[in-house]
Amino acid sequence: MNRSTIDLxxxxxxxxxxxxxxxxxxxxxxxxxxxxSPSYHLEAAFDNIGGLKLRAPVKAAGVxxxxxxxxxxxxxxxQAAVTMKIDDGYQxxxxxxxxxxxxxxxxxxYIGLDAGGDTQMLADGGRITKTQSAVVLEKLIGQFLxxxxxxxxxx
Amino acid sequence: xxxxxxxxxxxxxxxxxxxxxxxxGFAARFFALVLxxxxxxxxxxxxxxxxxxxxxVLSLVIIxxxxxxxxxxxxxxxxxxxxxxxxxxxxxxFVGLSxxxxxxxxxxxxxxxxxxxxxxxAEIGLMKTTEQIDAMEMMAVDPLARIVAPRFWGGVVSxxxxxxxxxxxxxxxAYVVGVRLxxxxxxxxxxxxxxxxxxxxxxxxGIIKSVVFxxxxxxxxxxxxxxxTPTAEGxxxxxxxxxVGASLAILALDFILTVFMFRGV
Numbered sequence: 001m002n003r004s005t006i007d008l009x010x011x012x013x014x015x016x017x018x019x020x021x022x023x024x025x026x027x028x029x030x031x032x033x034x035x036x037s038p039s040y041h042l043e044a045a046f047d048n049i050g051g052l053k054l055r056a057p058v059k060a061a062g063v064x065x066x067x068x069x070x071x072x073x074x075x076x077x078x079q080a081a082v083t084m085k086i087d088d089g090y091q092x093x094x095x096x097x098x099x100x101x102x103x104x105x106x107x108x109x110y111i112g113l114d115a116g117g118d119t120q121m122l123a124d125g126g127r128i129t130k131t132q133s134a135v136v137l138e139k140l141i142g143q144f145l146x147x148x149x150x151x152x153x154x155x
Numbered sequence: 156x157x158x159x160x161x162x163x164x165x166x167x168x169x170x171x172x173x174x175x176x177x178x179x180g181f182a183a184r185f186f187a188l189v190l191x192x193x194x195x196x197x198x199x200x201x202x203x204x205x206x207x208x209x210x211x212v213l214s215l216v217i218i219x220x221x222x223x224x225x226x227x228x229x230x231x232x233x234x235x236x237x238x239x240x241x242x243x244x245x246x247x248x249f250v251g252l253s254x255x256x257x258x259x260x261x262x263x264x265x266x267x268x269x270x271x272x273x274x275x276x277a278e279i280g281l282m283k284t285t286e287q288i289d290a291m292e293m294m295a296v297d298p299l300a301r302i303v304a305p306r307f308w309g310g311v312v313s314x315x316x317x318x319x320x321x322x323x324x325x326x327x328x329a330y331v332v333g334v335r336l337x338x339x340x341x342x343x344x345x346x347x348x349x350x351x352x353x354x355x356x357x358x359x360x361g362i363i364k365s366v367v368f369x370x371x372x373x374x375x376x377x378x379x380x381x382x383x384t385p386t387a388e389g390x391x392x393x394x395x396x397x398x399v400g401a402s403l404a405i406l407a408l409d410f411i412l413t414v415f416m417f418r419g420v
Contacts, residue, residue: 003201006208013212017316020323021362027345028251028326029352 038088039066040124044098044111045079050134051109052100058084060113065090068111084111092128093118099132109134182378188299189307189377195300196308202301206309210271214317217270218263222321225258226250226328233329234337243337247344248351250329255352255361256417259322261409264368267314268401272376275306276397279380280390303381307373314369315362322361360416367408372401 049071058066066086074081086092095116102109113128122128196203233249279302282288288298326348333339352358376397383393 001208003204006201006204009212010204010207013207013215013313014316017211017319020316020319021358023323024255024319024358024361025354028255028322028348029354029358030349 039085040088041069042066042084042086042092042122042126042128044082044084044128044131045074045077046082046098046100046131046133047079048100048133048136049080049082049109050100050102050136052082052111052134053109056108057110058086058113059110060090060092060115065113082111091121094120094122094126095130096122096128097130097132098128100134102134178382181382182374185378185381186374189304189374192297192300192304193308195297196304199305202305203308203312206305207313210267210275210306210309211313211317214267214270214313215320217266218317218321219324221262221266222254222259222324223328225262225321226254226325226330227332229253229258229325230329230332230337234333234339243339244343245347245351246329246333246339247346247348250333251326251348251352252357254322254325254329255357257409257413258325260318260361260364260368261405263318263321263365264314264372264405265402267310267317267369268372268376268405269398271310271313272372272397272401273394275310275373275376276380276383276394277390279303279306279377280383280385280393283381283383284385284387284390286385303377307377310373310376311366311369314372315365318361318365318368356416360412363416364409364412367412368405371404371408375401375404 052068052071054068054071056068057064058068066084068082069085070081070083072081073079092113093116095118097114097116099112099114100109101112116130229250230246233253234243234246237243237245237249279288282302288302291298291301330344334341334344379393379397379400383389
């Protein structure tokens with residue numbers, strides 16, 4: 001086989017190979033996560049974060065506006081301190097409520113932000129004071145049983 | 156008498172250890188020599204092109220067809236298992252992650268070792284048996300630069316591309332089975348896949364894995380061929396050693412790389 005035929009086939013091979021990597025990047029994977037758009041940090045303390053993980057989404061009205069960057073336990077308040085990275089394009093008022101939610105019964109855990117009415121906005125490093133903890137299913141069931149028992153005893 | 160038997164056994168263990176250690180040392184020196192002679196492989200790029208053609212282009216069919224079938228089986232089995240928990244919609248992310256992270260590099264690497272690695276070993280071993288390598292040395296042509304380095308780099312370049320093509324073929328196979336045959340929603344399939352798979356770290360780690368496997372398989376293939384006993388039996392043993400050694404190396408390296416890459420995820 002002569003040189004130019006081999007070159008042609010190798011060229012085709014390399015082009016479709018690189019095409020495959022581009023396909024994986026754009027169609028199968030999510031290339032946009034590679035871009036690091038300018039962002040700022042917000043903090044919030046929760047009594048219980050449930051199954052919240054690092055890099056979990058932060059959503060406002062269902063739209064992803066940021067990611068969870070750090071989760072640690074605060075030994076002074078016995079609360080979980082969560083640091084979120086929010087895209088610069090989105091500003092939130094000072095009385096925003098952060099709650100830990102689950103999409104569906106077994107879905108991923110994320111932080112939902114509900115905007116308040118304050119005209120002042122949270123700055124970089126700002127702290128969300130109004131938080132709502134994760135709903136722990138076992139506690140809920142326990143509460144339900146306890147209430148049932150109490151109601152039954154009252155009769 | 157028992158003391159003699161013990162000494163005999165110990166001597167055998169000692170000899171086996173010495174042999175494998177010296178072989179390992181020689182392989183490491185060989186690797187360094189191949190790297191040292193690599194500029195020659197790029198200066199005469201035609202030689203390397205030829206090897207990319209033989210180990211890459213000619214492996215395309217088996218890689219693509221295997222990828223397709225692996226993807227189709229993943230689609231069927233994955234849907235079956237996921238649907239038990241009402242998660243049939245997650246088929247896309249399941250198939251995509253298993254292909255991009257593990258099956259693409261590993262299975263493509265195993266196929267590459269058997270399809271291209273064995274051929275390289277047999278070729279170099281036969282050249283040695285028919286004294287072509289000695290003839291080259293007589294003519295002051297360095298066989299490492301002329302024979303070994305182009306074959307090594309041909310494999311290193313081909314492997315990541317083949318692994319990516321394997322993954323794409325697999326995703327396509329899963330799409331055919333999942334969306335066309337079973338009836339998972341088209342948008343859900345691709346949407347879940349894109350939402351669950353990140354370019355970094357999932358796809359980049361898959362590419363790193365395939366580069367490492369390509370290097371390991373190519374090195375084992377050229378090394379086994381180069382040190383093969385120059386007889387018909389020696390070449391056949393060397394070819395077997397390449398396939399066995401390269402497959403084990405791929406699986407062991409995959410475990411080690413996975414521990415480092417995905418432990419925190």
